[in-house]
Amino acid sequence: MIKMAIKELVDGYRSKRFSPVEITKDYLKQIKAADRTFNIFITVTEEIALNQAEIAERKVMAGDGLDILQGVPFSYKDSIDTKGIRTTNGSLVDKNRIPSKDAKVIKILNDVGAVNLGKTNMYEYAFGITSDNPFYGPVRNPWDTRLTAGGSSGGSAAAVAANLCMGSIGTDTAGSIRVPSSCCGVVGLKPTYGLIDMKGITPLSWSLDHAGPIARNVTDLALVMEALTNKPFGKSCIPDIKGMRVGIPKQHFNERIAVEIRQIYHKAVLEFERLGAVLVEIDLPFAAEALGVASTVATAEVGYVHKDRMKSSINLYSDGAKKVFKTSQSISSFSYIEAMNKREKMSHQLTELYNYIDVIVTPTLPAIPTEIGANEVQFPEEREDVEDCMIRFTCLFNITGHPTLSIPCGLTDKSIPVGLQIIANHHREDLLLRAAFTYEQTALLDFYSKRDMIFSNEIKEGGD
Template sequence: MMGRKTIQEIQSGYKTGSWTTLDITKYYLKRIKKKDPALNSYITVAKDRATGEAKRLEAKSSSGEQTGLLYGIPLSYKDNIDTKGIRTTYGSSIDANHIPDKNAAIVQRLLLQDSILLGKNNLHEYALGVTSNNPHYGPVHNPWNHEYTPGGSSGGSAAAVAADLTAASIGTDTGGSVRIPAASCGVVGLKPTYNKVPTEGVFYVSWTLDHVGPITANMTDLAILFGAMTKQSYLPYLNQDIRGLRVGVPTSYFNEHIDPETYALYLQSLEALESLGAILIDTDVSFVEGNSEVSLTIAASEAGYVHKSRMECCLSQYGADARAFLESSRDITSLQYIEALKTKEMYMNMFDQLFRERIDVLATPTIPIPARKIGVDEVHFGDYTESVFDAMTRYTGLFNMVEVPALSIPCGLTSEGLPVGLQLVARKDREDLLIRAGYAYEQDQLKEFYRLRDQICAGY
């Protein structure tokens, strides 16, 4: 087997006898061993567990037993998602030797669908940042250019998918942590509707904002994996017909303080959607000004509570940026926290009205800048200077508060050869609209992008 294979292609090969589950598992393990030293996308590779599972699944299939939706598909998991008997560090030194005694709900659900657990992906420490520059396990490198970050906090997951070191990966998203690395690595990432995918067994940043979501190489894989994650089928929505789809184009906020090449590629993606029959509708979103501070208040307050005992015993063992984020929680009053939760409700109501009355999907850039070099902490927009964290989360964090589904799909490359993401957002429980719109856009626009990605990132 050579070259990237989709989930359907892998499973088709099982049916025709072209390869076995053990062949596929060994193929990925071999690629990880050869290519991951340069990327550092894994903290733990579960080699023995994966090969044992592959053999068990072969025996299950041979005996004529019914197999699950993800039969023989190797998956990786962000290392803040508990895996029974497999080290789960949360990207920290404090929990470096932590071995959970049970699987997170999503791990258990996907194992029951006969997937294979390849290993645990590197991440920003405790998922408290957007660069995946981990002080304890080393930085994750972007497969497009190893001098750059892959985004975060699910950076190892996105890098592994881009480099074909896993068939797909499961990440988490508090303020963009699935979509930011998906955009930075040129892959597809979905933050589902809040609570659509269970978060039990995930180490929280914020119970109000945390989501679990899939990261895949293409929209068909996303539909299959998300279907297994939610126990419903999304394959019927892989439909290229988006004629009449009302696509909202923000007239403010999402076009401000943005890299010119990123904005140009975003505008081209809007033209592509329009050429496919979508109706572009100028949309006033001025009410979202100041949302980043609201999101940060909620996230820092709840993270401070989650980390209370660890901060009391082990504050010096945190990396500098994670420590600063958690220490900021001490300055937030209960009144500020409650006010932030009330503002969150206002945003939810405003977007609910917007989706009910005017648009089906909102289209924005995923992030206002391409990936930055490892170690770079600031970004400049003319005279305006912003932290990389604030810039990267500016267009994504809002939709964690609003609890609606948001998809990031590639929409081109900058002149430096770095990917840019298009973010599509729909009302609650309308992931079907995102899958339909994303698939139509992909089929029309991304064949050459994917070919280039697999050549550069995966070496095919």
């Protein structure tokens, strides 16, 4: 099984230690062995991947300069348009849809040499925060196949975790990159709102939608961001956070939370302090309103996005989607405008805090990933709807548009990953990457080794 970082892979091509075609064939073999178990891919693009790998190989043999992601195996959430490749949105409505153009993000990555291994499974039209797809089956968490991989970009996160690609692009409207990244033990970034072009990506809620990368480690994530933005994010991977002011919320992010997650989060915070960060308690009283604001905005907008499809194909949607549409039609213009006004105020309030801090650190999720099909999460004091629970700590930052990263911070007693969420001011992805990289270098090397070992064994057994 291939175990290397993106830079190491591309450097290996340059020195001709291995070839893009060989690596691509190995990844396609791994997908074939593992995907019967995990149900990660809706479409595997073997022929296209090999053609792209051959282009990279010709550049290697000719001694041409290699691009930043030349020959690097990628996957893409199936809501992202790929020219000539079926793009289903995880739906029956679009089961035979073949776009005539690439989404902007696909074009950028194609231009820097990425190899497209396929399109990943997702919640139908990204309507939910799991990946329990009624048409293509649920994405199974590679750490425990009984559990959800999170969503809606669950296939992307699971593919990266199981090393069925080296990076993936997902979308995030209320947590849909960070939630599955936490569930699957990988690194996922929701950049500043608008930083990554959404053209060619089927919208869920245009006011809240973000696109971003998922990778196996912070340096890989930084390289993908560098490719997407043409900004030198690789230079942000410096193991130094001495004097960095880290905001620790007094409320909301420590309420209704699983005991194990609280303990692992507390340990991570102490590690930041040990590394030289200055911990600063902060007030986020407005965070409690985030779930209601996000729900109103997203539900109102999704009905509008699907108004034409509903007229022609309503019977092809799942019952869950039809329920969302019914709710959407009941939201008044007053409620929508009020929610948008609250959004603007929240963004301003959060931005003000960065006069006193550099980043904020919270748990990514309040609960451990649920079993596939579960509708509720049980806390000691109450039950909570799984959709509300899974986005309770993430959706605020879609409302405000601040860049947010989820990185693993440990394992539960049952060896299920727990995620740490780091939030910076608008367009300060460099601080996110530096904080995450520093933490990773001291706290996560054993975690990564264990992840590699687990999935090496699982894929080997799947191919026997």
